[in-house]
Amino acid sequence: MIYFEKRLAPSRATTIVTPILAVILTMIAGGIMFAALGKDPFEAIRIIFWDPLFDPNFADYSRPQLLVKAGPLILIAIGLSVGFKAGIWNIGAEGQYIMGAIFGAAAALSVYPTESALIFPAMIVAGAFGGWLWAMIPAVLRTKFKTNEILVSLMLVYVAESILASVSQGLLKNPDGYGFPGSRNLQQYPSAFNEEVFTNSGMHWGVITAFIAVIFTYIMMTRHIRGFEVRLMGEAPKAAQFAGVSTTRLIVFCLGFSGALAGLAGMFEVSGPAGQITIDFNSGYGFTAIIVAFLGRLHPIGILLAGLLMALTYIGGELAQLMLGLPGASIQLFQGMLLLFLLATDIFTNYRLRFQGAS
Amino acid sequence: MDLLGINPILLIASLMVSATPILLAATGELVVEKSGVLNLGVEGMMIVGAVVGFITAVTVESPALGFATAAIAGALLSLIFAILVLYFKSNQVATGLGLTLVGLGISALLGKPYEGIKSPSLESLDIPLLSDLPVVGRMLFSHDAMVYISILVVLLVWYTLKHTRLGLILRAVGENHDAAHALGYKVIHIRMFAIMFGGACAGLGGAYISLARVPQWTEGMTAGAGWIALAIVVFASWKPWRALVGAYLFGGITVLQLNLQAAGVAIPVEYLSMSPFLITIAVLVIISAKGNHGAPASLGRLFHASN
Numbered sequence: 001m002i003y004f005e006k007r008l009a010p011s012r013a014t015t016i017v018t019p020i021l022a023v024i025l026t027m028i029a030g031g032i033m034f035a036a037l038g039k040d041p042f043e044a045i046r047i048i049f050w051d052p053l054f055d056p057n058f059a060d061y062s063r064p065q066l067l068v069k070a071g072p073l074i075l076i077a078i079g080l081s082v083g084f085k086a087g088i089w090n091i092g093a094e095g096q097y098i099m100g101a102i103f104g105a106a107a108a109l110s111v112y113p114t115e116s117a118l119i120f121p122a123m124i125v126a127g128a129f130g131g132w133l134w135a136m137i138p139a140v141l142r143t144k145f146k147t148n149e150i151l152v153s154l155m156l157v158y159v160a161e162s163i164l165a166s167v168s169q170g171l172l173k174n175p176d177g178y179g180f181p182g183s184r185n186l187q188q189y190p191s192a193f194n195e196e197v198f199t200n201s202g203m204h205w206g207v208i209t210a211f212i213a214v215i216f217t218y219i220m221m222t223r224h225i226r227g228f229e230v231r232l233m234g235e236a237p238k239a240a241q242f243a244g245v246s247t248t249r250l251i252v253f254c255l256g257f258s259g260a261l262a263g264l265a266g267m268f269e270v271s272g273p274a275g276q277i278t279i280d281f282n283s284g285y286g287f288t289a290i291i292v293a294f295l296g297r298l299h300p301i302g303i304l305l306a307g308l309l310m311a312l313t314y315i316g317g318e319l320a321q322l323m324l325g326l327p328g329a330s331i332q333l334f335q336g337m338l339l340l341f342l343l344a345t346d347i348f349t350n351y352r353l354r355f356q357g358a359s
Numbered sequence: 360m361d362l363l364g365i366n367p368i369l370l371i372a373s374l375m376v377s378a379t380p381i382l383l384a385a386t387g388e389l390v391v392e393k394s395g396v397l398n399l400g401v402e403g404m405m406i407v408g409a410v411v412g413f414i415t416a417v418t419v420e421s422p423a424l425g426f427a428t429a430a431i432a433g434a435l436l437s438l439i440f441a442i443l444v445l446y447f448k449s450n451q452v453a454t455g456l457g458l459t460l461v462g463l464g465i466s467a468l469l470g471k472p473y474e475g476i477k478s479p480s481l482e483s484l485d486i487p488l489l490s491d492l493p494v495v496g497r498m499l500f501s502h503d504a505m506v507y508i509s510i511l512v513v514l515l516v517w518y519t520l521k522h523t524r525l526g527l528i529l530r531a532v533g534e535n536h537d538a539a540h541a542l543g544y545k546v547i548h549i550r551m552f553a554i555m556f557g558g559a560c561a562g563l564g565g566a567y568i569s570l571a572r573v574p575q576w577t578e579g580m581t582a583g584a585g586w587i588a589l590a591i592v593v594f595a596s597w598k599p600w601r602a603l604v605g606a607y608l609f610g611g612i613t614v615l616q617l618n619l620q621a622a623g624v625a626i627p628v629e630y631l632s633m634s635p636f637l638i639t640i641a642v643l644v645i646i647s648a649k650g651n652h653g654a655p656a657s658l659g660r661l662f663h664a665s666n
Contacts, residue, residue, distance in 0.1 A: 144648075152640055156640070158583050291457075294453055329578075332464035333464030336464050343450065344449060346449055
């Protein structure tokens with residue numbers, strides 16, 4: 001008989017091996033899916049995972065894109081991972097991302113066309129504040145009324161999408177836009193443009209902020225009392241209570257932290273790669289970041305790598321759409337499968353497989 | 360603005376139609392949660408039900424078969440969740456989310472060739488005599504069969520949970536899985552059954568959107584209905600009849616805001632379309648502020664039989 005036996009402590013080796021195993025399993029399952037769609041599975045996998053980085057025709061364009069896509073994913077996922085570790089489930093990062101973008105863009109557009117070195121820093125503050133504010137709604141409702149933060153944060157995504165639709169047709173609409181919905185293009189507003197720091201590297205300020213967030217979170221989780229409280233709350237809530245950890249403060253901190261980072265991601269996106277507030281500005285980064293957080297094992301360094309890998313599937317996916325005519329949805333499915341395989345292989349971290357003969 | 364143009368009879372009639380998908384999904388999820396499992400994949404199962412039901416109904420030109428395959432598809436998708444959560448002991452919140460993401464992907468992939476087609480229409484089931492009643496007849500007794508089936512499902516779930524041995528065992532598993540295990544009940548099997556029932560209900564609910572309410576296929580057409588269903592389970596305090604009330608209230612708000620949009624009220628469309636979500640949040644707050652409200656004690660907790 002085969003059964004699972006609980007390990008006394010999570011295995012370190014499997015913590016590293018399981019994400020790799022999950023990626024391989026996803027490639028196999030994805031390959032089967034691509035074959036079912038009538039495409040050559042080996043070619044599809046190569047186009048998604050290899051060509052964006054190494055094919056001479058695409059690499060020059062794709063490599064910078066890697067950072068452009070990975071930046072927001074890492075930034076959001078880092079924030080979420082702290083909450084997830086404590087058992088606080090902010091799954092509405094998509095909404096906080098939208099609000100951060102709206103607040104950031106609004107800060108810039110309110111002073112248009114003034115040029116000043118203060119504008120971009122003000123946008124950063126406004127973006128973080130927008131995301132933080134949106135995350136404070138579930139935080140306050142949870143701490144004051146014990147309302148489930150999962151449902152509230154998720155519902156607020158739909159509310160944020162409505163607000164986005166409203167402002168892009170009203171409040172923030174470009175007055176010189178010939179009536180088309182959408183704000184002014186911030187790329188043409190030098191003080192507000194989130195430009196690449198190094199030309200043609202894809203490295204804009206959001207990517208740099210993401211790297212800083214990784215380092216900051218790593219130090220906080222391993223060296224700071226707040227990180228210890230987060231882990232204690234997640235692994236032994238009772239012990240956390242007896243140790244005097246304030247649940248309220250931790251909930252407010254975790255939701256606020258992830259909200260602010262998601263807001264920053266939105267602000268850097270709208271002022272850089274996207275350029276303007278439009279109805280379909282948000283592209284699901286807030287949800288994909290949840291996969292990134294888990295794929296990175298809720299560990300800052302892991303999330304950094306996972307964010308790059310997930311960015312690769314986005315870019316490779318676009319390339320595969322172009323080259324093979326692979327439907328866009330198949331990439332979405334591919335990413336979803338990755339999360340499920342990851343959760344399935346996760347068992348080997350906390351349990352070991354035992355074989356028992358007839359006893 | 361033409362508020363008088365809103366016909367209250369039509370309003371209530373369309374309220375029932377609008378509430379049916381959420382009611383089905385919420386009732387299914389209620390059973391799942393009663394067994395102690397939180398499946399956040401409702402949205403994913405609904406949309407897969409919507410697309411599979413639609414494809415079947417269009418291909419074989421039978422809405423009834425569409426609903427049947429939608430239920431099967433929902434149950435099969437929930438089986439993935441069940442295996443991961445019950446056998447691989449994965450985190451329920453993350454797995455449910457993963458299921459939603461996968462469901463959205465599958466549905467977009469399958470549904471692409473079927474965009475812009477109209478589904479065969481559902482016949483309305485005029486209940487003899489009752490549907491001829493003035494006012495009430497049009498309002499309550501001349502809907503399609505699924506509206507009544509959804510109410511029957513609520514009745515069935517209520518009766519099973521409250522008055523049968525199966526229901527008692529299911530609740531025992533949800534309240535204290537270790538005790539239920541010690542008594543010799545197969546915790547895993549019972550939860551597996553509950554999850555698949557929830558999946559089938561969500562699939563039916565999704566198919567009702569694509570076959571009756573809209574009726575055509577567009578990507579992402581469930582538009583948050585699955586999440587609303589999850590909220591309604593909380594609103595209902597895990598009681599089937601209150602889920603019915605919750606779903607109809609929500610259906611009422613949705614229909615009313617659509618009617619207000621059509622009537623050209625001075626409130627911008629975006630604010631009207633966010634209102635159902637805001638009201639759901641408000642209701643969740645009111646319910647949760649009242650304190651302990653009957654959540655199954657083992658809800659979301661991991662079960663591992665240690666011998």
